[in-house]
Amino acid sequence: MAFTFFFRDEQILSLAVQKLVPLTMGRSNVQILNAGCAMGMETYTFAILLAESMGKFALRNVKIHAIDIDNENVDFGKTVTDGIYNKEHLQRIPPELFDKYFSAFEKTDHFIIRDDLRNLVTFQKYDLLTLKPLRNDYSLIICKNVLLHFHYAQRIEVLSMYHSMLLDNGLLVMENTQSMPEELTHKFKKLVNYAQLHEKI
Numbered sequence: 049m050a051f052t053f054f055f056r057d058e059q060i061l062s063l064a065v066q067k068l069v070p071l072t073m074g075r076s077n078v079q080i081l082n083a084g085c086a087m088g089m090e091t092y093t094f095a096i097l098l099a100e101s102m103g104k105f106a107l108r109n110v111k112i113h114a115i116d117i118d119n120e121n122v123d124f125g126k127t128v129t130d131g132i133y134n135k136e137h138l139q140r141i142p143p144e145l146f147d148k149y150f151s152a153f154e155k156t157d158h159f160i161i162r163d164d165l166r167n168l169v170t171f172q173k174y175d176l177l178t179l180k181p182l183r184n185d186y187s188l189i190i191c192k193n194v195l196l197h198f199h200y201a202q203r204i205e206v207l208s209m210y211h212s213m214l215l216d217n218g219l220l221v222m223e224n225t226q227s228m229p230e231e232l233t234h235k236f237k238k239l240v241n242y243a244q245l246h247e248k249i
């Protein structure tokens with residue numbers, strides 16, 4: 049099982065929301081890719097942060113495509129795809145957001161995320177190293193704690209693929225310990241000096 053948790057790297061995800069929202073104004077189709085989504089905690093964290101920042105109406109225009117190579121992660125007891133998590137996985141969610149977005153799932157120790165957020169997300173098994181672009185109209189790609197598993201040459205290939213999958217001025221988020229390989233600095237502009245948030249050039 050992959051290492052991940054709700055509200056991991058919240059600061060960079062909140063920054064991505066802040067930069068993304070103005071780009072989506074007036075758009076009826078906003079596509080986001082969460083690459084290496086593991087058991088969906090990152091995906092739903094981002095959905096919650098987005099919902100906090102966007103009105104319900106605008107949120108309906110957003111789709112989050114969550115992918116991972118590992119079926120065990122994507123299925124995770126066949127509950128992740130339904131937005132259902134055991135109570136112990138939800139401890140890090142700020143209580144007011146937990147109350148707002150989760151409700152008890154039947155008579156178990158599981159909770160289910162609100163329907164409008166579940167409906168934003170689709171999960172799919174996919175290997176990034178096949179280097180087959182999924183779409184070419186993403187406004188944002190979140191890829192955290194994944195590239196570190198790849199060799200340097202593979203990172204360049206995957207990041208080049210991300211470049212081809214993003215719309216002009218689309219955004220790419222990586223974890224803080226990752227950096228853009230020098231070979232690609234002409235393709236991405238780093239937007240802040242304290243986080244790995246990049247814009248497609």
Ligand SMILES: C[S@@+](CC[C@H](N)C(=O)[O-])C[C@H]1O[C@@H](n2cnc3c(N)ncnc32)[C@H](O)[C@@H]1O
Pocket residue numbers: 050051052053056083084085086087090115116117118121174175176177191192193194197
């Ligand atoms: C450490 S987890 C990171 C999860 C989440 N992004 C986060 O930051 O909390 C890394 C994830 O990358 C996935 N992964 C590794 N290689 C991959 C590949 N070639 N294609 C797609 N996903 C991959 C793993 O299965 C795992 O779920």
